[in-house]
Amino acid sequence: MKVRFIYRNAHNYRLHEEVGIMRLWRERRLVGLMGLLVIVGVLGSLVVGFPGASQQGFIPEELVVGMVPSRAATILQPPVEGMAKLVLDYVQKNGFPQVKRVRAVIPESYTATVEAIGAEKIHIGLLGPFQIVQVMDSYGAIPINVAKRGANLTYRSQFMVHVDSTLKALKDDDQDPKNDLVSLVKSGATVRFSYGGSSTSTSGFLFPCKTLKDLGILPGDYKNFKTIRAANHLASAIAVYKKDVDVGVGFDDVRQSLNTEQAKKELGWKPGDPEPSTNVNVIGYSDDIPNDGIVAIKALDAKLRETIKQAFVEIMKTEEGKKYAKDALDATDFVPVPEGYDMAKALEAVRVVAKEIQPNLAKCENQ
Secondary structure, rough: HHHHHHHHHHHHHHHHHHHHHHHHHHHHHHHHHHHHHHHHHHHHHHHHHOOOOOOOOEEEEEEEEEEEOOHHHHHHHHHHHHHHHHHHHHHOOOOOOOEEEEEEOOOHHHHHHHHHHHHHOEEEEEEEEHHHHHHHHHHHEEEEEEEEEEOOOOEEEEEEOOOOOOOEEEEOOOOOHHHHHHHHHHOHHHHHHHHOOOOOOOHHHHHHHHHHHHHHOHHHOOOOEEEEEEOOOEEEEEHHHHHOOOOEEEEEEEEEHHOHHHHHHHHHOOOOOOOOOEEEEEEOOOOEEOOEEEEOOOEHHHHHHHHHHHHHHHHHOHHHHHHHHHHHHOOOOEEEEEOOOOHHHHHHHHHHHHHHHHHHHHHHOOO
């Protein structure tokens, strides 16, 4: 009896000890879980309360709109800033009051614009076709609109000469050698040629070089075919106007920018003089190029991105918006992408030219 009694007590003791341990383990686990939930809740409240944060995506307090420097920043800054303010007003009235201000920037180069979008220092970019390709491929940027010019969703590079030039065409076998560019270059005569800016400019460099290649007169193959890179498209047109070069290229039709007050001042124009654009002729064009467009960074909140897309459509219904778009992009409307335009498909033409020209950029120039 005594032995059995001791055995039961020992057994009961062991059971009691195990039950206590299990209860203590469960209590500690529950306390730990509750603590974790509290931490998650606090972190969640911090994220929700952080300016610009969103469960859907990035919503900036300051929206930054940037444009490639196709012309001087002093010319582009006012209209880009004007458009940006109209977009901000629409955005604030359509669900995003937390976007409190907007800033317009014109970086110093095409490359700097692309890099700023990649670093998310620019949220909305007004870009040339090749820059759109670059930011899509490198940073996942999303096209939202394409510029429309009249009825056109494409444009071209134009080859310009001074009105006094004997050049009348890019190539014409039936004319005097002095009257077409191909014959003049092959004759050995010195020809001065201006590109319209950076080697990544679609209409200022890539497509013009492709045209010269197709014509069989790449500057790198002719010592007499001298090239320069003007600061931008307008600068190339000014070089033609001043006869600093024999031929210059720029977007179609950059000549109208010669008639702006700032350009007239630089050219020494006086009241009563003919409009500066009348002193520059066009002798040829490149192949068609998809129009400039507007992109948003990938991180931007999806709903905000769609609102900004619609904002660019809506501002073109106002006189202010039309003027700003005309002055900045020579645009008469903005078409939403992809609803109204298959930009991805259109940009394939740019990819093909870039792939052909970029590996051989040295042949495009002879400085």
